[in-house]
Amino acid sequence: MRILVVGNGAREDALSWKLAQSPNCEALFASPGNAGTASRGTNWGVSATDAKRLVERALAEHVGLCVIGPETALAAGVADKMRAAGISTFGAARSAARLESSKIFAKRFMERHEIPTAYFRAVHSLEQGEKALSDWQGAVVVKADGLAAGKGVVVCETPNDARAILRDWYGSAGVPGGGIDVLLEAKLEGREVSVFALLDGRAGVILGAACDYKRAGDGDTGPNTGGMGAYSPPATFPHDLLDHVRERILAPVMAGLEAEGEEYRGALYLGLMWNEEEGASVLEFNARFGDPETQVLMPRFTGDLPLLLKSCADGILDPSTISIGRQACVGVVLATREYPVRSTPVDGLPASIDLPAGCTAFWGTSDVANGRVTSPGGRVLTVSALGDDIESARQRVYGAVRSLGPVVGDRLTFRSDIASEATLR
Numbered sequence: 001m002r003i004l005v006v007g008n009g010a011r012e013d014a015l016s017w018k019l020a021q022s023p024n025c026e027a028l029f030a031s032p033g034n035a036g037t038a039s040r041g042t043n044w045g046v047s048a049t050d051a052k053r054l055v056e057r058a059l060a061e062h063v064g065l066c067v068i069g070p071e072t073a074l075a076a077g078v079a080d081k082m083r084a085a086g087i088s089t090f091g092a093a094r095s096a097a098r099l100e101s102s103k104i105f106a107k108r109f110m111e112r113h114e115i116p117t118a119y120f121r122a123v124h125s126l127e128q129g130e131k132a133l134s135d136w137q138g139a140v141v142v143k144a145d146g147l148a149a150g151k152g153v154v155v156c157e158t159p160n161d162a163r164a165i166l167r168d169w170y171g172s173a174g175v176p177g178g179g180i181d182v183l184l185e186a187k188l189e190g191r192e193v194s195v196f197a198l199l200d201g202r203a204g205v206i207l208g209a210a211c212d213y214k215r216a217g218d219g220d221t222g223p224n225t226g227g228m229g230a231y232s233p234p235a236t237f238p239h240d241l242l243d244h245v246r247e248r249i250l251a252p253v254m255a256g257l258e259a260e261g262e263e264y265r266g267a268l269y270l271g272l273m274w275n276e277e278e279g280a281s282v283l284e285f286n287a288r289f290g291d292p293e294t295q296v297l298m299p300r301f302t303g304d305l306p307l308l309l310k311s312c313a314d315g316i317l318d319p320s321t322i323s324i325g326r327q328a329c330v331g332v333v334l335a336t337r338e339y340p341v342r343s344t345p346v347d348g349l350p351a352s353i354d355l356p357a358g359c360t361a362f363w364g365t366s367d368v369a370n371g372r373v374t375s376p377g378g379r380v381l382t383v384s385a386l387g388d389d390i391e392s393a394r395q396r397v398y399g400a401v402r403s404l405g406p407v408v409g410d411r412l413t414f415r416s417d418i419a420s421e422a423t424l425r
């Protein structure tokens with residue numbers, strides 16, 4: 001099978017790494033691709049949102065499976081156009097990707113299909129926001145409706161704090177992402193976990209679960225980021241977590257998609273809040289795999305990824321082909337020092353990085369030439385390690401990260417408490 005991976009993050013590098021290991025992967029392409037995917041196949045350099053050029057090239061290269069990583073490509077309709085051209089595609093259609101690209105759409109979908117989630121109100125102006133907050137009890141999470149690259153959510157402890165955010169957003173700052181629609185949501189208490197399901201248009205099967213670390217600094221301090229590390233499995237959750245999620249969340253989601261005529265073929269990311277009293281509630285849907293969660297799920301996956309993703313794309317997913325090994329995996333992100341406030345470009349990093357057995361490095365957005373990597377900054381690398389349990393995977397990954405010291409110098413930084421006992425959630 002000739003396979004195209006759309007995107008250029010460490011998530012797409014991890015997918016490419018696993019896809020390329022299969023004897024069923026005859027040729028691997030990535031677009032635009034990064035320094036990691038260049039070592040696993042051929043980068044095209046065509047933007048992930050340029051559906052027309054991606055389709056033309058995919059037809060010319062006889063691509064038999066297109067795997068779409070980022071939400072921007074889904075929202076740009078790349079999956080729809082690939083399918084229209086007759087190419088098997090793993091990635092949600094633009095209409096289904098609204099579960100991620102519009103938070104209000106997602107909440108209304110959950111309301112229609114009785115999927116557990118926090119109380120909410122949708123507002124479109126400061127006036128409506130003030131009205132909704134006038135009788136609000138307790139903490140409020142203020143969310144911009146559209147895709148805002150992780151910058152559109154503010155957790156406010158009081159309605160007054162939420163009012164200040166709304167004044168700012170409807171005033172000079174503008175609503176993050178550029179729209180006018182804002183969601184006000186009750187704050188949920190509990191522990192967060194990300195669950196990943198694979199959908200083939202009629203059935204949905206859980207692939208696995210992971211916990212990620214969104215704040216920049218140790219001890220969950222500093223600004224929110226795209227994710228600074230992750231581990232899988234979520235060791236401190238009840239052993240029947242996935243059964244619970246399958247029954248209470250995934251089943252009504254699948255019924256809802258069917259009732260609304262959505263043929264969803266791709267990954268569905270369930271961002272969940274868990275507490276003992278109420279079980280799991282949905283914080284967010286993403287119409288894709290997570291980053292850095294994919295970098296800890298792929299090393300644990302022991303099946304044939306091209307066949308699995310192709311079966312989803314073709315509507316013939318066989319749940320018995322999903323196999324996850326017993327080992328645990330911990331991933332640590334190395335980012336430029338001022339991330340996420342500022343991106344500082346780095347260059348001259350070596351394209352091939354030697355790591356101990358059981359460890360793998362996945363590149364974020366980057367270019368490679370003459371064996372040297374240039375990155376615009378931000379999340380530059382994820383290093384992942386397998387181990388018999390979370391603790392041994394953690395020891396191993398930090399050993400590998402520290403061994404990179406002479407290579408990355410003081411240009412990259414990382415959290416030192418990913419999956420530490422104190423931060424296991």
Ligand code: AMP
Nearest residue numbers: 118141153155185186187188271283284
């Ligand atoms: P979202 O993009 O909607 O997942 O929100 C980003 C982060 O904000 C989540 O990972 C949570 O940490 C936090 N968050 C969002 N919604 C809520 C909520 N209703 N209650 C508590 N925390 C929330």
Ligand code: GLY
Nearest residue numbers: 212227290291292
């Ligand atoms: N790790 C969070 C995300 O991929 O959205």
